[in-house]
Amino acid sequence: MEGFGVPHDTGNPGDNPEGNPWTVLTSTMKYENPWIEVIEHTVLTPKGTPGIYGVVRPRSLATGVIPIDDEGNVTLVGQYRFPLEQYSWEIPEGGGEKGVDPQVSAARELLEETGQTARHWMPLMTLHLSNCITDEVAYTFLAWGLEQGAACPDDTEVLATRRVPFAEAVAMAMRGEITDSMAVASLFKLRLMADGGQLPDDVARLIRP
Known part of the structure; x- marks a missing residue:
C-alpha cells in the first residue's frame, strides 16, 4: 500500500536543497485507534540505503490558548x-477535527477545561510537534476579554487550574516548571510580541511588566 500522505522522492536533492531526499517504497498501517495511526514506511534513505521510517499520525489537530484575564x-x-x-502544568489545550477552524476547537477546549469564554482572539503560532516521529500540527492563540463559567472536562481528564500573572507563567517556563512545548513556545512568543509592540493596546497593557 502506497502513500498515507508522506511525500515521495522529488528528484535529485541537489537540484532543490529543500526537496525530499527520501524515497518511499511501501507504506503499511501498523496500528490505529480512534486517536492515532502508526504508519511504517520502507524507504531508501538520503544516502540510498534501505531502511524503515515509522510515523505517528494523529487524527486531529492540536490547539492551545493563552487566556489573559482583566488583571493580567x-x-x-x-x-x-x-x-x-508525570504531572504537567500547561496552557489550555486539546484536539480539534481536521477541517474545522482551529480557533473554534481552541475555544471549545478553553470552555471545557477552564469554563472560560473570550470576546477577543488572536492567532499566535503554528507548530510542528516532535517532527521526527509525527506529522502533528498545533495552532495556538491568545484570548482575552474573558467571562467565567463552569468547566466541563472530558471523562478522561482530571484537571486542576491556577491563575498566575503572565510574567510568572513565563518565569515558570524559564525555570522548567512548564515543559509542554506548545505552552513554552506560545508564552515566549507572546512575551516577545509584547516587548516589540505587536499586540493590541487593550491586551498589551495587561501583560506589561
Whole structure:
C-alpha cells in the first residue's frame, strides 16, 4: 500500500536543497485507534540505503490558548500526562477535527477545561510537534476579554487550574516548571510580541511588566 500522505522522492536533492531526499517504497498501517495511526514506511534513505521510517499520525489537530484575564493573569491547567508518567502544568489545550477552524476547537477546549469564554482572539503560532516521529500540527492563540463559567472536562481528564500573572507563567517556563512545548513556545512568543509592540493596546497593557 502506497502513500498515507508522506511525500515521495522529488528528484535529485541537489537540484532543490529543500526537496525530499527520501524515497518511499511501501507504506503499511501498523496500528490505529480512534486517536492515532502508526504508519511504517520502507524507504531508501538520503544516502540510498534501505531502511524503515515509522510515523505517528494523529487524527486531529492540536490547539492551545493563552487566556489573559482583566488583571493580567493566565489560567494554567494541570494534569497527569500518561506517556510522560508525570504531572504537567500547561496552557489550555486539546484536539480539534481536521477541517474545522482551529480557533473554534481552541475555544471549545478553553470552555471545557477552564469554563472560560473570550470576546477577543488572536492567532499566535503554528507548530510542528516532535517532527521526527509525527506529522502533528498545533495552532495556538491568545484570548482575552474573558467571562467565567463552569468547566466541563472530558471523562478522561482530571484537571486542576491556577491563575498566575503572565510574567510568572513565563518565569515558570524559564525555570522548567512548564515543559509542554506548545505552552513554552506560545508564552515566549507572546512575551516577545509584547516587548516589540505587536499586540493590541487593550491586551498589551495587561501583560506589561
